Amino acid sequence: MPQLKHSSTPEAGRQRKLSISSLFSVAALVVTLLLMHPTMAETAPSVATETAFFAAAPPIIGSHLYEIQLNPVELEPFSTWGGAIEPLGEYLLVATPRGRLALIDSEGKAEYFPQKVPMNESASEKPIRWIGFRVADILLHQLQPDLFTLFVSHHYFAGDCVEFRISSTSLHIDDTNITLSGEWKTEFVANPCIDSDIFNFAHRGGIQAGGRMLMDGPGHLLLVTGDQAFYEWYQEEHPLEPPPPVETDAHIGKLLRIELANGEVETVASGFRNPQGLARDKDGRLWQTEHGPQGGDELNHLKSGLNYGWPYVTHGIQYGNKKWPYNNVQGRHDEYEKPVYSWIPAIGISNLIISDSRYFPLWQDDLLVASLITRSLYRVRLNQGHVMYVEKIEIGARIRDITQMPDGRIALLTDDANILFLQRAPLYCQTESDVDSVYSIDAESVCIDLAKVIAAADDPVIRSLADADFDSPAIRSLFSIYLQGNRLTYVKSPCNRLEFEHRFFLHITPADARNLTEESEQLGFNVLDFNTGEENIAAAIHEDVCLVTRELPDYELKHIYTGQVVRVESPDGEVTWRGPVWDGSYTSKEQPDAASEGDDSPAPQLIADDPSPGAELFAARCGSCHNLDAEHNIGPHLEGLIGRRAGDIAGFKASAALTALDLLWTEENLAEYIANPDQFAPGTTMADMGITDEEAQQIAEFLAANK
Numbered sequence: 288m289p290q291l292k293h294s295s296t297p298e299a300g301r302q303r304k305l306s307i308s309s310l311f312s313v314a315a316l317v318v319t320l321l322l323m324h325p326t327m328a329e330t331a332p333s334v335a336t337e338t339a340f341f342a343a344a345p346p347i348i349g350s351h352l353y354e355i356q357l358n359p360v361e362l363e364p365f366s367t368w369g370g371a372i373e374p375l376g377e378y379l380l381v382a383t384p385r386g387r388l389a390l391i392d393s394e395g396k397a398e399y400f401p402q403k404v405p406m407n408e409s410a411s412e413k414p415i416r417w418i419g420f421r422v423a424d425i426l427l428h429q430l431q432p433d434l435f436t437l438f439v440s441h442h443y444f445a446g447d448c449v450e451f452r453i454s455s456t457s458l459h460i461d462d463t464n465i466t467l468s469g470e471w472k473t474e475f476v477a478n479p480c481i482d483s484d485i486f487n488f489a490h491r492g493g494i495q496a497g498g499r500m501l502m503d504g505p506g507h508l509l510l511v512t513g514d515q516a517f518y519e520w521y522q523e524e525h526p527l528e529p530p531p532p533v534e535t536d537a538h539i540g541k542l543l544r545i546e547l548a549n550g551e552v553e554t555v556a557s558g559f560r561n562p563q564g565l566a567r568d569k570d571g572r573l574w575q576t577e578h579g580p581q582g583g584d585e586l587n588h589l590k591s592g593l594n595y596g597w598p599y600v601t602h603g604i605q606y607g608n609k610k611w612p613y614n615n616v617q618g619r620h621d622e623y624e625k626p627v628y629s630w631i632p633a634i635g636i637s638n639l640i641i642s643d644s645r646y647f648p649l650w651q652d653d654l655l656v657a658s659l660i661t662r663s664l665y666r667v668r669l670n671q672g673h674v675m676y677v678e679k680i681e682i683g684a685r686i687r688d689i690t691q692m693p694d695g696r697i698a699l700l701t702d703d704a705n706i707l708f709l710q711r712a713p714l715y716c717q718t719e720s721d722v723d724s725v726y727s728i729d730a731e732s733v734c735i736d737l738a739k740v741i742a743a744a745d746d747p748v749i750r751s752l753a754d755a756d757f758d759s760p761a762i763r764s765l766f767s768i769y770l771q772g773n774r775l776t777y778v779k780s781p782c783n784r785l786e787f788e789h790r791f792f793l794h795i796t797p798a799d800a801r802n803l804t805e806e807s808e809q810l811g812f813n814v815l816d817f818n819t820g821e822e823n824i825a826a827a828i829h830e831d832v833c834l835v836t837r838e839l840p841d842y843e844l845k846h847i848y849t850g851q852v853v854r855v856e857s858p859d860g861e862v863t864w865r866g867p868v869w870d871g872s873y874t875s876k877e878q879p880d881a882a883s884e885g886d887d888s889p890a891p892q893l894i895a896d897d898p899s900p901g902a903e904l905f906a907a908r909c910g911s912c913h914n915l916d917a918e919h920n921i922g923p924h925l926e927g928l929i930g931r932r933a934g935d936i937a938g939f940k941a942s943a944a945l946t947a948l949d950l951l952w953t954e955e956n957l958a959e960y961i962a963n964p965d966q967f968a969p970g971t972t973m974a975d976m977g978i979t980d981e982e983a984q985q986i987a988e989f990l991a992a993n994k
């Protein structure tokens with residue numbers, strides 16, 4: 288059974304320095320970095336095979352108003368479609384298509400319950416197209432602070448036909464566990480049972496079960512049912528006759544209101560084919576999404592007593608045919624309640640939510656409609672019930688369900704057995720001079736208020752930053768770095784306690800190699816830790832802002848890399864450190880002429896007399912990890928790169944992601960790799976440097992010339 292995490296007491300974490308046994312950890316960190324150096328690796332072969340030094344940053348997708356970060360969580364694979372998700376505090380409850388139930392915690396770990404949804408799957412003797420047989424939706428209804436009813440709408444095999452049911456069980460939360468009672472009650476069985484001939488027939492439009500649920504006050508449940516492919520089946524059997532109207536007591540294509548106390552069912556609205564989404568906005572309006580036939584996916588505003596026209600009218604057409612047989616006027620939706628919007632061509636619509644996320648304040652009250660076929664989200668802006676615009680946001684996976692977590696993350700269940708948590712990519716206060724950086728349009732309202740963070744801290748080092756100028760960061764990426772004199776301050780938002788407990792560090796290439804410490808001389812950089820607890824070093828977390836600050840050594844800097852060592856705690860409490868995970872880099876603008884001083888410097892070889900933009904970019908963005916002559920650094924050396932096989936260079940253990948590419952480097956594929964390392968070679972340990980396509984091109988040209 289899933290274990291609840293005890294969050295650490297507020298006192299333990301509040302305004303303290305990172306209390307990590309400093310000496311030991313610093314030593315460990317230096318060792319990690321040293322191990323990346325091939326000469327050192329030879330002396331410690333057992334650890335040197337560990338190559339995951341760079342964790343890939345989560346992918347970020349662009350949209351009209353926000354950069355969106357996608358954080359994937361893999362579920363145990365399931366090969367069939369369906370399933371649903373529902374938030375439970377900081378957890379996400381998942382039902383797989385075949386009724387397994389799991390909880391995903393805030394760190395993305397999934398734990399499965401021993402109980403399953405009762406679907407009676409194995410009792411089948413008749414052949415059934417099991418692919419259509421599924422859990423359609425789940426819904427949690429809170430009864431007491433620690434007690435919920437879990438409703439599941441799903442198929443149930445009843446001997447010679449397939450029932451569509453709602454079953455319920457209770458979910459209980461105590462101090463350490465979340466448990467399901469596992470006793471299932473049948474709340475509702477749709478009439479009629481779906482003859483297995485129809486169930487098996489539904490090969491074109493799928494099993495049109497519908498099945499989305501919503502509470503309607505504490506005592507009633509709303510359910511939208513599909514037509515169970517009844518009409519298309521009827522049409523096949525009786526090609527010339529329009530199908531009869533739905534019998535009053537049949538639950539075909541309807542919005543139903545079920546009284547939980549006695550199971551009584553009332554029809555609220557009708558005329559649906561395959562409803563996939565149901566959501567209520569803050570004015571109480573009910574929105575529904577529905578799969579039409581080819582080209583007829585609909586967004587409907589549901590009102591009591593109305594008929595939405597299926598199967599008699601639709602904007603869609605028959606699969607493989609151009610007309611809808613019962614429409615009096617083809618391509619119209621006359622005489623019945625019309626959809627608010629129809630997607631043509633169809634997007635394979637799925638569930639929708641009404642956006643209310645603190646991450647996406649400019650989306651407030653917009654509908655977020657998920658799609659299967661186009662693997663996208665559609666953001667629908669309404670104005671007085673009418674659609675003003677629809678923005679397509681490509682996610683890249685078939686989205687089966689969508690929900691919003693209480694903390695503002697948007698969760699998607701995909702048909703690849705993945706959960707994708709969407710949150711806003713970190714925010715930056717946009718300054719006028721900073722047009723190139725990634726930014727959010729509403730950054731002003733969410734700009735990190737550093738004055739507040741500083742004022743909230745007790746630590747005198749942090750308080751001493753009160754008068755500092757935080758107007759223009761030296762680096763602005765997934766975090767910001769500010770340099771004031773020789774003090775460096777690192778700020779990240781959003782940032783959670785877990786991240787805060789990571790160890791922030793810098794590694795520095797001094798402008799003058801004489802300033803390298805002895806042990807780092809051969810590496811060409813120095814490591815500075817933020818977590819030593821020394822004077823003048825401090826860290827604070829306030830709301831969702833992390834801030835760490837420390838003084839830099841008293842010499843001129845050429846280049847700084849910032850990174851984190853990630854704290855990993857095993858279930859039995861053992862803490863290990865993984866990393867480093869690089870955040871980004873800063874190159875001093877007043878860089879001294881590398882050629883004049885660089886003779887005895889083991890730091891990256893810059894081709895100082897090469898004026899090409901590629902050379903400069905290489906020096907600034909790549910040089911701290913890659914050498915141009917045959918000596919490895921943090922990354923493999925790049926001598927003779929063009930024509931070399933990817934990831935295949937003696938003395939450097941490249942990731943499997945790189946070797947699996949199985950290609951020879953050319954100027955073209957090199958440019959692609961640098962611009963989007965993780966897209967080009969998913970899993971590569973080289974971090975995305977935020978290089979534009981144009982810059983990548985210039986760097987590739989430069990490297991191609993450097994044979």
Ligand code: HEC
Pocket residue numbers: 341869905908909910911912913921922923925928931932933934935936940941942943944945957961970971972973974976978986
């Ligand atoms: C923070 C360190 C770091 C920076 C900065 C960096 N790289 Fe890398 N690079 C690596 C690592 C580590 C690898 C090995 C990746 C793997 O094994 O997946 C790598 C791999 C490569 C490879 C593949 C080499 C081979 O033998 O197949 C190329 C090419 C490359 N980097 C080019 C660049 C360029 C160009 C830049 C600048 C835009 C750059 N790198 C910036 C660390 C870095």
